[in-house]
Amino acid sequence: MDSGRISRRHVLQGGAALTLGAAAGLRPAFAAETTIGFIYVGSRDDYGYNQAHAQGAAALKKIPGLKVVEEEKVPETDAVEKTIESMINLDGATLLFPTSFGYYNPHMIKMANKYPKLRFEHCGGLWSEKDPKNAGSYFGYIDEAQYISGIVAGLTSKSSKLGFVAAKPIPQVLRNINAFTLGAKSVNPKATTQVIFTGDWSMPVKEAEATNSLIDQGVDVLTCHVDGPKTMVENAARRGAFVCGYHTNQSALAPKAYLTGAEWNWEALYPKFVKMIASGEGIPNFYRGGLKEEIVKTSPYGEAVSAEARKAADEAKAKFLSAEGYAIFKGGLVDNKGKTVIPAGTNRGQKDPELEKMDYLVEGVLGATS
Amino acid sequence: MADGSIGLWTVPLAVLGGAIRVSTPFLFVSLGECITERAGRINLGLEGTLVMGAMSAYGISYLTGSPWLGVLAAGITGALLGALHAGICSLPRVNDVAVGIALMLFGTGLAFYLGKPLIEPTAPRLPAVDFGWWSDIPQVQAALRINVLFLIGVALAPILYWAFRTTRWGLLIRTAGESADAARAMGHSVLLIRLRATMAGGFLAGIGGSFLSLFYPGSWNEGLSSGQGITAVALVIFARWDPLLCLWASLAFGGAAALGPALQSVGVTSGYHLFNAAPYILTLAIMIITCSPKRTLTGAPAELSITR
Numbered sequence A: 001m002d003s004g005r006i007s008r009r010h011v012l013q014g015g016a017a018l019t020l021g022a023a024a025g026l027r028p029a030f031a032a033e034t035t036i037g038f039i040y041v042g043s044r045d046d047y048g049y050n051q052a053h054a055q056g057a058a059a060l061k062k063i064p065g066l067k068v069v070e071e072e073k074v075p076e077t078d079a080v081e082k083t084i085e086s087m088i089n090l091d092g093a094t095l096l097f098p099t100s101f102g103y104y105n106p107h108m109i110k111m112a113n114k115y116p117k118l119r120f121e122h123c124g125g126l127w128s129e130k131d132p133k134n135a136g137s138y139f140g141y142i143d144e145a146q147y148i149s150g151i152v153a154g155l156t157s158k159s160s161k162l163g164f165v166a167a168k169p170i171p172q173v174l175r176n177i178n179a180f181t182l183g184a185k186s187v188n189p190k191a192t193t194q195v196i197f198t199g200d201w202s203m204p205v206k207e208a209e210a211t212n213s214l215i216d217q218g219v220d221v222l223t224c225h226v227d228g229p230k231t232m233v234e235n236a237a238r239r240g241a242f243v244c245g246y247h248t249n250q251s252a253l254a255p256k257a258y259l260t261g262a263e264w265n266w267e268a269l270y271p272k273f274v275k276m277i278a279s280g281e282g283i284p285n286f287y288r289g290g291l292k293e294e295i296v297k298t299s300p301y302g303e304a305v306s307a308e309a310r311k312a313a314d315e316a317k318a319k320f321l322s323a324e325g326y327a328i329f330k331g332g333l334v335d336n337k338g339k340t341v342i343p344a345g346t347n348r349g350q351k352d353p354e355l356e357k358m359d360y361l362v363e364g365v366l367g368a369t370s
Numbered sequence B: 001m002a003d004g005s006i007g008l009w010t011v012p013l014a015v016l017g018g019a020i021r022v023s024t025p026f027l028f029v030s031l032g033e034c035i036t037e038r039a040g041r042i043n044l045g046l047e048g049t050l051v052m053g054a055m056s057a058y059g060i061s062y063l064t065g066s067p068w069l070g071v072l073a074a075g076i077t078g079a080l081l082g083a084l085h086a087g088i089c090s091l092p093r094v095n096d097v098a099v100g101i102a103l104m105l106f107g108t109g110l111a112f113y114l115g116k117p118l119i120e121p122t123a124p125r126l127p128a129v130d131f132g133w134w135s136d137i138p139q140v141q142a143a144l145r146i147n148v149l150f151l152i153g154v155a156l157a158p159i160l161y162w163a164f165r166t167t168r169w170g171l172l173i174r175t176a177g178e179s180a181d182a183a184r185a186m187g188h189s190v191l192l193i194r195l196r197a198t199m200a201g202g203f204l205a206g207i208g209g210s211f212l213s214l215f216y217p218g219s220w221n222e223g224l225s226s227g228q229g230i231t232a233v234a235l236v237i238f239a240r241w242d243p244l245l246c247l248w249a250s251l252a253f254g255g256a257a258a259l260g261p262a263l264q265s266v267g268v269t270s271g272y273h274l275f276n277a278a279p280y281i282l283t284l285a286i287m288i289i290t291c292s293p294k295r296t297l298t299g300a301p302a303e304l305s306i307t308r
Helices: A002-021 A049-061 A079-089 A101-114 A143-156 A171-187 A204-216 A230-238 A266-278 A307-321 A353-357 B007-038 B046-064 B067-089 B096-118 B138-143 B148-166 B168-178 B180-185 B190-214 B228-238 B243-265 B272-276 B278-290
Strands: A034-039 A066-071 A093-098 A119-123 A135-140 A161-166 A192-197 A221-225 A242-247 A258-264 A286-289 A296-298 A340-342 B128-130 B145-147
Touching: A034 A049, A034 A079, A049 A066, A049 A242, A049 A258, A049 A266, A066 A079, A079 A093, A079 A101, A093 A101, A093 A266, A101 A119, A101 A135, A135 A266, A143 A161, A143 A171, A143 A221, A143 A242, A143 A258, A143 A296, A143 A307, A161 A171, A161 A204, A171 A192, A171 A221, A171 A307, A171 A353, A192 A204, A192 B243, A204 A221, A204 A230, A204 B007, A204 B138, A204 B243, A221 A230, A221 A258, A230 A242, B007 B046, B007 B138, B007 B148, B007 B168, B007 B190, B007 B228, B007 B243, B046 B067, B046 B096, B046 B190, B046 B228, B067 B096, B067 B190, B128 B148, B138 B145, B145 B148, B148 B168, B148 B190, B148 B243, B168 B180, B168 B190, B180 B190, B190 B228, B228 B243, B228 B278, B243 B272, B243 B278, B272 B278
Parallel strands: A034 A066, A034 A093, A093 A119, A119 A135, A135 A286, A161 A192, A161 A221, A221 A242, A242 A258
Antiparallel strands: A258 A296, B128 B145
């Protein structure tokens, strides 16, 4: 299937300039056949971040009148600019999704300036007023789903020791670790989360070693924030521990050990984006949301999840879905060094930009950010 | 203890377990490279061979349902890549280091390309032998769940050591590595000896790759090797072209790789980047201790392009 796509592109190079290329950049709005380009930093079937986006792209393929072109393993360098150019000039793409964090600045911004009539949507970037108006960024508050994973983990663990295999101590990762821990502590005050940082996004041997070390310490429920959770899920399940997934649903890898997971829900969001454009209202330049906005979701509960845990998790989910929402990071929050990081009385709701600068681990997390 | 934790004992246990689990690919690649370099060639392409081995083992194991056929396929793939290296190097005025780098890129690129559809499926894994039956501590049992490939590798090191010293084949390989002229004078084809030595090296490196995908971490993905093949080639120099030292060096590297995660798990969290870099610090330290401005590397085959 991949070879098919690559060779197709080569074949297209000949006739493309005549048929598609001339139309690119001139289209006022979406014509009958609209082409959407997706660019991934890794492979589309990594059981992780890229697969989640590819599932979103697959949802668009089902909509009549839409054509989706994809390219994998595009590094976060000017290579992405070349890919964008070729998608625009050869395939006639008018809406582009460069999905990896490092594509945003300067690469996607540069392309958005060069092709002002096309639309660029970036996952995870921080669009601001000074960026081009035809560019936008979207992201999900996946910590809500991690909070629910934490509840299930806290009620499933027998030792009350949870484990978290993390890549790097950046705000997004810390927010997930903290939300997972706070979720667990909300139902099991004794629960602690031991975190191990592997140092990079894809280090299978280190991830496997981290998983084994955590289980040796008595940890019996693990989750992670790395690019491909497959290594952690398989190795933990082999040792008889339970797991909560991340990015996408990994239950097929370990059906008995899989409890639930924090998943992206791009297959709900991307068709919404297309509808926004088709209706003429356009996509907001800065788009954020959580469970309520259907940008993130939780995996269906595994068979090992008790009725009590299901009930507690469903209750928390209902709170997130309610009109007023639910703040995970509430006033009086103390970090694991004993310092108050959110003063009593101020609740940081999910949209609070302060949370995007998170540099601490909350009380109950065993580990350090440096 | 009641909660199933073994506290600080995790660290030595993890280092021991890591030495066993992580060292196997290092061991196979370094033993393979040892054979190749003793014959007078450097094959830097073993990183690519390792990744190709991992991919083909996983693919064959998935398609046939037999992990052992996967191991064999990995070995054959490795030997073919070795033959390619030796074939190109036998042409006049070809630099083996440059060919090795090209084959490293070729091997990893080809493995990623062919391995695309293999990321998702789960292939049958190699079985493990339980050496921890005597202990009722689950952590010890887990650390001592040892793969047969590791045992083969451990046995192979002294066998190679013996073979280099006492067998006719060992002598021929060493002759080709120490003095090509001497080998020619004895009526042997140096190119043929090196072809066989490079193929044997590739065979072992391919098997090292099959351990990665079929045992530990135990699945195919593109970050699987993350430079272990290159590290293993460097280990050979570090081990002074001695198979027995290759074994100890591989074990030390495996143990050092487990140190970072293990220390974090018991709460030694400051400076984890430093502990994660432990294998490399170890290499530097030993290099500095053993180097001397007064002599060249002891044990280096005289025909190697880096020593010549």
